[in-house]
Amino acid sequence: MNTPTMLLTGAHLADGTATPLRAADVLVEDGRITAVETPGTIPPDALPSRDLTGLVLAPGFIDVHSHADNAPLLTHDDTTKILQGVTTEVVGNCGFSLAPTSNDHAPSALTERLFPPLEFTWSGFADLLTTTDHAGYVTNHCPLVGHSTLRVAAMGMSEHTPDDQAERTMRAGLDEAMTAGAFGLSSGLIYPPALFARTEELSTLAEVLGGGGIYVTHMRDEGSALLDSITEALRIGAVAGRTHLSHLKAAGPGNWGTVPHALEKINAARADGHRIAQDVYPYTASSTVLTAALPAEFLAGDERTLLNRLTSSTGRDELAEAFAAGRPGWQHHGGGWDHVLVATTASHADEGRTLAHVAEERGVEPVDALIEILVREKLRASMVHFSMHEHDLEAALTDNHTMIGSDGLPPGTGGKPHPRLFGTFPRLLGRYSRDRGILDLPEAVRRMTALPAHEFRIPARGRIAPGYIADLVAFDPATITDVGDYQDPAHPPHGIPWVCQAGRTVVENGVHLGGRHGSRLIPAS
Known part of the structure; x- marks a missing residue:
């Protein structure tokens, strides 16, 4: 459906490139940005306009670490991200995707510990995408395929090394998913059954990506063996093509101060030719399934x-x-x-x-x-596990290759989930950019827009420039902030009055207008 022409005036642009804020008018036509000019250059005659004076206009934020795979399947609209200015989510992280499935091995053994109850009416990845496409998306949807899901479809929750048949089944499932439109392969090596997988299993699977894909990993250890885990991730990612480290952290007081050493190792690998990046969430508490508290032999x-x-x-x-x-x-x-x-x-x-x-x-x-x-x-x-130190988080945030991911629980679980589900992106702009000065505002916006769009090959998003899709967010830099806490997390943020997707206003005065106007995206070539 075509969207109306719209002239956006009065805002200061954080255009995704980290260049200083500047005043500009932005013309949107048929869902795309067609002009970005100095104020007054575009004649306003007969053009519908929106005055954004006092606000910063940025590309719609990209959440690179989401577990909202099930959001399209909910009967209600999941607004936890769109109200934060997030217009695109990378889902299927930590080895958990909703396909492929198998008649021989029930996927519920894996998914029910993380997701609300699901009725599996699909089998292959293409089947899943057909189902979610029909249901619609509140935010744009960029799915990864999970190693654990592939493994369960091939051999259930077994702790054993896959035999030749299971390996072929996993490779075929990954190939089908990539053909259907998956953005890459993810793993979660602290969760069963992936925690039983050897490095060689993952490297063999990564071969399917042909050296041009991305391997996204919740590493095997984020504590005392963090550096060794990065080494393993690099081995697998080198086969896939690119390595992305999920929620980089140093967990536990005995390991605090390790993140700068991890970044040195990552940057040295990058200097040696590895394509590697990472994401963080701006909190010092993690969150996961409660079974993760159990030792491996129990799982x-x-x-x-x-x-x-x-x-x-x-x-x-x-x-x-x-x-x-x-x-x-x-x-x-x-x-x-x-x-x-x-x-x-x-x-x-x-x-x-x-x-x-x-x-x-x-x-x-x-x-x-x-x-x-x-x-x-x-x-x-x-x-929720309180296990990290602020200094490590700030060290990760200062690295130029660090992106932002919410890592929130799947929507629909209720309860008191980690407040990052509701406040990750405004928290970065409020607490860590405005209040603490860890990142200046244009650079903070780049980490949530152009950088992830480039690394994940998200097409025509992440910048305010002619030709790009008009996924946009306007926020008040003086008041933007997260609201929820660990006892009362479910609150939308303050200071984000307006969001649009492909030129269509979807959030007005901080309220979602209803409807599902996102799209499932296809990786850029």
């Missing part, structure tokens, strides 16, 4: 196997022994039970309380509180 097998293990007397003792030895990754990273907040549960019980609080209230050991929640919720629970 093999399906839901019934894990629940039986947790409810057996020997399983409880083994788990307590593992925690005492500091074996589970999250506890090895430090912080203790009072740093683990229950974020969402299927029943909504215990949300917003730490495991230490739950244990004290029940008069039990924290390990028993953890087991009780996981068993009661049939593993459908998530946590």
Whole structure:
């Protein structure tokens, strides 16, 4: 559908290139930017215009690390991102995508720990895209295909090395997904079944990308073995073509201060010819499924196997022994039970309380509180973990190749998810650009627009220039801020009055106008 001609006046442009803000008028016709001129150059006669005086006009933000794969399948519109000025999301991160699926191995064994309940009516990746295309998109949709999803379709939740047949099935699934329009391959190497995969398995799979694709990874370790994990990611990414490190961090007090060393390693690899970049979220707490608190040996097998293990007397003792030895990754990273907040549960019980609080209230050991929640919720629970240091986050933000991703839980889970789901992008512009001066505003905008558009090959987005799609956001640099916190996260931000997609206004005065005006995008060649 054609959109009307519109002249945008009065704003200062942060055009995505990190050049200083400048006053300019922007002409939009048929959904594209057709002119960017000094104020008054474009005759306003008979042109509908919008006065953006006092606001900064920027390209629509790109969330490079989203888990909103299920957003098109919801009966309601997911507005968590569009109200932040995000017009494009890269989904399918951390090895979790919603396709391909297999009749032999139920995908729910993987997805139900992260996503709200889903009815799988598709099998291949093209089938999934047909389904989501029909449902429509609030934001533009750039899907990755997940290694864990490919592995489950081939061999279930097995901890074993794939045999030749399973390997062929995984490669065929990836090839079909890339042909259907996937943007790349993702992995989540702390989650089952991917945590059982060897480097060689992932490198063999990455061969399907032919040296011209992108490998996006939640690395195997973000604590004491962070540097080794970067080495592994580079090996796999070199086969794929490009490497992208998800939510770069150093988790745990014993590892704080490691991010500058990680950046040195990354930049040295880049100097040696590797194409590598990274993203962060602007918070010092992480969030993931609550089963990630368990040691690897507990995570093999399906839901019934894990629940039986947790409810057996020997399983409880083994788990307590593992925690005492500091074996589970999250506890090895430090912080203790009072740093683990229950974020969402299927029943909504215990949300917003730490495991230490739950244990004290029940008069039990924290390990028993953890087991009780996981068993009661049939593993459908998530946590927030306070594990990072501000200095490491700021170091990551200063690197020129760092992009921004929300890493929020999939929409529709309810509860008290990490506030990054609602506030990531205004938080960067408010707290870290305006208030702390970590990035100047034009550079902060570049990290959320032109840089991710280039790295992920997102077509015709990320800049305000003639020929680009008119995905735009206008914000007040003096007032833009995130609102929610860990106890009350579900609040839209302040200071983002207007958003448009392909020239169509979709947010007015900070309110979503309804409808799904995004598109599924195809990677640029």
